[in-house]
Amino acid sequence: MTDLILRAENLDRSFGGIHAVNDVSLEIPRGTLHAIIGPNGSGKTTLFNLITGHTHPSSGRVEFDGQDITGMAYAKVARKGLAKSYQITTVFPLLTVFENVRIAAQAAAHSYVFWRPADGIKAVTRATEEVLERIGLAADRDVIASNLSHGDQRRLDLAIALATSPRLLLLDEPTAGMSPTETAATVELVRELNRDVTILMIEHKMDVIFDIATTITVLHQGKKLFEGAPAEVKSHPLVQEVYLTGSL
Amino acid sequence: MTEVTAANAPDGTPTRGGASAVTVARVRGRGPARWTWGQLGLLVVLATVVLFTVPNPSLAIGMLIYGLWASGLNLLVGYGGLVSFGHALPFMWGGYAAGLVLLNVTTSVWLALFMAAASMALLSLVVGAVCLRRTEVYFSMLTLAFAQLGFFIALQWDSVTGGDDGLAGIPVPTLWLPGTTLELNSLRDPLTFFLFTAVVVLVTFAALILYTESPMGRVLQAIRENEERARGCGYNTRLVQLVTFVVAGTVAGLAGGLFAMLNNFVGLQPYWLLSGGVLIMVILGGRSSLFGPFLGAVVYLLLETTLSQYYASWQLFVGAIFVVCVLAFPQGLWGLVISARPRRLLSKVRRRR
Amino acid sequence: MDQLISQLVLGLVSGALLVLLALGLNLIFGLLEFINFSHGALYMVGAYIASYLAVATGTLWLALLVVPVVMAALGAALERTVIRPMYGREQVDALLLTFGLTYILIEGVRMIAGSGGRRVAAPEILAFQVDLGVGRPVPAYLLFVVVVVGLVVGGLWLFLQRTNVGLIVRAGIRDHEMIRALGVRFDRYRTLVFAIGIAVAGIAGVLTGPITGVYPEMGADILILAFVVVVVGGMGSFWGAVVAGLLIGVLVSITTLYASIYAGIVPFVLMILVMTFRPRGLLGAT
Numbered sequence: 001m002t003d004l005i006l007r008a009e010n011l012d013r014s015f016g017g018i019h020a021v022n023d024v025s026l027e028i029p030r031g032t033l034h035a036i037i038g039p040n041g042s043g044k045t046t047l048f049n050l051i052t053g054h055t056h057p058s059s060g061r062v063e064f065d066g067q068d069i070t071g072m073a074y075a076k077v078a079r080k081g082l083a084k085s086y087q088i089t090t091v092f093p094l095l096t097v098f099e100n101v102r103i104a105a106q107a108a109a110h111s112y113v114f115w116r117p118a119d120g121i122k123a124v125t126r127a128t129e130e131v132l133e134r135i136g137l138a139a140d141r142d143v144i145a146s147n148l149s150h151g152d153q154r155r156l157d158l159a160i161a162l163a164t165s166p167r168l169l170l171l172d173e174p175t176a177g178m179s180p181t182e183t184a185a186t187v188e189l190v191r192e193l194n195r196d197v198t199i200l201m202i203e204h205k206m207d208v209i210f211d212i213a214t215t216i217t218v219l220h221q222g223k224k225l226f227e228g229a230p231a232e233v234k235s236h237p238l239v240q241e242v243y244l245t246g247s248l
Numbered sequence: 249m250t251e252v253t254a255a256n257a258p259d260g261t262p263t264r265g266g267a268s269a270v271t272v273a274r275v276r277g278r279g280p281a282r283w284t285w286g287q288l289g290l291l292v293v294l295a296t297v298v299l300f301t302v303p304n305p306s307l308a309i310g311m312l313i314y315g316l317w318a319s320g321l322n323l324l325v326g327y328g329g330l331v332s333f334g335h336a337l338p339f340m341w342g343g344y345a346a347g348l349v350l351l352n353v354t355t356s357v358w359l360a361l362f363m364a365a366a367s368m369a370l371l372s373l374v375v376g377a378v379c380l381r382r383t384e385v386y387f388s389m390l391t392l393a394f395a396q397l398g399f400f401i402a403l404q405w406d407s408v409t410g411g412d413d414g415l416a417g418i419p420v421p422t423l424w425l426p427g428t429t430l431e432l433n434s435l436r437d438p439l440t441f442f443l444f445t446a447v448v449v450l451v452t453f454a455a456l457i458l459y460t461e462s463p464m465g466r467v468l469q470a471i472r473e474n475e476e477r478a479r480g481c482g483y484n485t486r487l488v489q490l491v492t493f494v495v496a497g498t499v500a501g502l503a504g505g506l507f508a509m510l511n512n513f514v515g516l517q518p519y520w521l522l523s524g525g526v527l528i529m530v531i532l533g534g535r536s537s538l539f540g541p542f543l544g545a546v547v548y549l550l551l552e553t554t555l556s557q558y559y560a561s562w563q564l565f566v567g568a569i570f571v572v573c574v575l576a577f578p579q580g581l582w583g584l585v586i587s588a589r590p591r592r593l594l595s596k597v598r599r600r601r
Numbered sequence: 602m603d604q605l606i607s608q609l610v611l612g613l614v615s616g617a618l619l620v621l622l623a624l625g626l627n628l629i630f631g632l633l634e635f636i637n638f639s640h641g642a643l644y645m646v647g648a649y650i651a652s653y654l655a656v657a658t659g660t661l662w663l664a665l666l667v668v669p670v671v672m673a674a675l676g677a678a679l680e681r682t683v684i685r686p687m688y689g690r691e692q693v694d695a696l697l698l699t700f701g702l703t704y705i706l707i708e709g710v711r712m713i714a715g716s717g718g719r720r721v722a723a724p725e726i727l728a729f730q731v732d733l734g735v736g737r738p739v740p741a742y743l744l745f746v747v748v749v750v751g752l753v754v755g756g757l758w759l760f761l762q763r764t765n766v767g768l769i770v771r772a773g774i775r776d777h778e779m780i781r782a783l784g785v786r787f788d789r790y791r792t793l794v795f796a797i798g799i800a801v802a803g804i805a806g807v808l809t810g811p812i813t814g815v816y817p818e819m820g821a822d823i824l825i826l827a828f829v830v831v832v833v834g835g836m837g838s839f840w841g842a843v844v845a846g847l848l849i850g851v852l853v854s855i856t857t858l859y860a861s862i863y864a865g866i867v868p869f870v871l872m873i874l875v876m877t878f879r880p881r882g883l884l885g886a887t
Contacts, residue, residue, distance in 0.1 A: 079482035092473035567704025
């Protein structure tokens with residue numbers, strides 16, 4: 001029995017007649033990088049939402065680090081150590097880069113403190129600086145987030161997720177809308193992050209995935225079509241048909 | 249600027265980003281930190297100016313009290329993005345609470361103010377829990393409704409509140425200090441009253457600054473910017489908003505208590521004029537700081553007393569100020585001063601070269 | 602028993618007037634995404650225009666036709682000038698702006714017409730009592746109000762359901778993203794909806810005149826009740842506003858009969874209960 005960080009069992013969810021996620025199970029061992037691919041509308045984002053508690057499953061259960069989190073509110077799930085980076089860049093637009101990350105960094109130990117200034121909490125400041133350094137935004141710490149370039153905003157989004165010190169990081173298309181150079185840098189970053197945090201990511205660009213993923217799950221019309229190592233997925237005829245030609 | 253400034257949360261709600269928040273960011277961002285505690289110094293300066301220039305002592309003291317009330321409201325409006333249309337409720341409540349204590353229990357200033365603040369904190373907890381069931385427009389309408397409800401109760405329950413006639417004959421409160429005992433008589437000894445009020449206001453204002461500077465206060469601003477993301481960081485966003493609601497209510501209760509002592513009377517005013525007035529002070533002064541609304545209160549009261557002498561319809565000007573502020577300079581008076589400052593400094597540097 | 606019936610009719614009438622205001626608020630909120638705080642003041646302006654027209658022409662009939670048109674034009678003008686700059690800014694800015702407008706409108710009317718109220722006569726044709734078969738006879742004018750409100754509500758419903766413009770408006774209310782995607786082309790629908798909302802408020806103002814007279818603050822109290830109706834009925838819900846409006850009108854009126862000191866409180870207690878147990882409102886969608 002491997003050490004699982006996340007186990008999803010027979011997740012099911014439909015929206016007004018559309019079976020968005022149909023009996024999908026996932027098992028993600030600690031330390032791996034698990035990717036989910038599939039054409040548009042294959043249920044990737046809904047699957048994510050079922051895990052984070054944004055959407056409640058019609059049936060099935062989700063277990064995070066041995067604990068049942070099915071139907072738990074998003075903020076609670078996040079507190080347990082599951083962080084999500086968003087498909088559409090989601091930052092605190094009018095706060096500085098530093099403030100953006102600090103909000104996340106202080107969440108673990110100092111979230112509801114109101115009797116001392118935030119500037120005085122050295123541990124949080126240090127943790128924030130470390131994350132900024134790691135993500136490569138240290139130079140932009142005083143920039144208002146909405147003034148960053150699109151690529152930098154995506155990285156800030158990632159930095160916020162990372163600053164909560166998660167045990168599982170959910171990335172929803174981290175390279176969406178990025179230039180090839182930015183994409184390469186992000187892939188490198190994700191690979192680096194994976195050294196100490198388990199990652200579950202949705203990705204659209206196949207080449208991005210095949211390099212870095214441990215395991216790939218292919219979704220099609222809400223169902224799990226195939227799951228395996230990148231090489232297996234690449235050569236699997238069914239996957240090629242669905243994903244590369246877009247038809248089945 | 250990039251095209252992604254108006255990012256949307258995944259559920260489709262646009263993340264908020266108005267001019268007010270820009271100024272907050274500007275103040276909070278690059279090199280502005282000195283203005284956080286510096287606001288306390290600005291307040292001392294403003295209070296001193298008021299003391300020496302405003303001829304009517306009751307108006308001068310009123311400026312301090314209304315200023316504190318407006319600053320507290322800005323926790324909700326500016327920092328939290330929660331526009332309360334019912335901030336008259338905690339102010340009136342504080343007045344009745346302090347007045348009733350002074351009338352029926354003791355003439356102790358401390359106990360009266362404590363009761364005004366503490367009872368309002370409890371009430372805010374209940375009112376806030378209901379008002380924060382939904383945010384944005386719902387919040388505004390619910391706060392307004394609670395103010396209306398409070399108005400009706402105060403009007404009907406005249407055995408306690410004096411109804412339409414108000415709570416009259418509140419005795420002059422006694423201030424027990426280590427070593428001495430003072431009478432806080434606003435008519436006979438306005439200076440002592442002013443100084444006492446100034447101390448209470450400054451201490452409370454400092455507490456408000458601390459709150460906005462604390463991790464909790466930062467989260468409050470983060471929630472205004474993007475509630476979904478704040479939740480994703482693990483925050484119970486409603487809890488943070490509720491605590492803020494209680495803090496703002498408590499401060500307003502305290503201000504109301506002071507106001508009752510100032511006049512030795514609590515009059516039942518139309519709740520929406522009162523709630524509107526304090527909101528105008530916030531908007532006029534600027535939503536991006538705590539000092540701004542204070543300045544707004546002082547300027548507003550100055551305008552009110554001057555204009556009402558000459559024009560019966562001075563409220564027309566009030567409305568016009570409101571509309572112009574929202575349309576043309578949402579950053580308010582203090583926001584204008586701040587944004588004008590660097591430019592002036594810059595031109596000075598250039599001239600020297 | 603007689604009193605109860607009369608009181609029920611009065612409740613129905615005041616509820617019907619609330620419905621008109623709440624529907625306008627609701628429509629405007631649906632498409633323009635803000636709560637129009639000046640709705641009550643504009644209703645008051647409509648009532649005042651009607652009161653002057655009634656004096657000038659000797660009857661209310663002309664006012665009933667002219668006021669909606671004038672108010673629609675006023676609404677469109679307001680939307681084009683001061684409200685339009687609010688789009689894309691925080692919701693609260695529009696709320697604050699219309700709040701400021703309220704001050705200007707109320708004070709402006711005070712300046713022109715004085716702070717005392719004006720009486721408005723009901724049309725002479727309707728100056729008789731109708732025997733409903735139960736209770737005491739009811740003034741025909743009150744029944745006329747209910748009928749007019751019914752016609753306006755029905756007309757609005759048909760407009761939204763049966764016309765192409767209504768279809769676009771409904772689509773816009775359902776999906777704000779779509780409005781944004783349509784961009785500039787949607788501007789005139791926002792103007793239209795705001796104008797309609799104000800026109801309907803104007804009609805309510807005209808109808809109110811003969812019942813309570815007109816006075817500068819008449820909009821403030823009813824506006825807050827209309828907010829309550831919107832919240833209780835469910836924001837954006839057409840029939841929710843109708844049901845909640847009539848419900849609150851009748852509830853208040855019956856409480857006035859049996860425990861008049863609580864009458865002012867009843868709507869708010871109802872709203873707090875609804876917000877606690879059913880935050881989306883009686884008929885609101887999730």
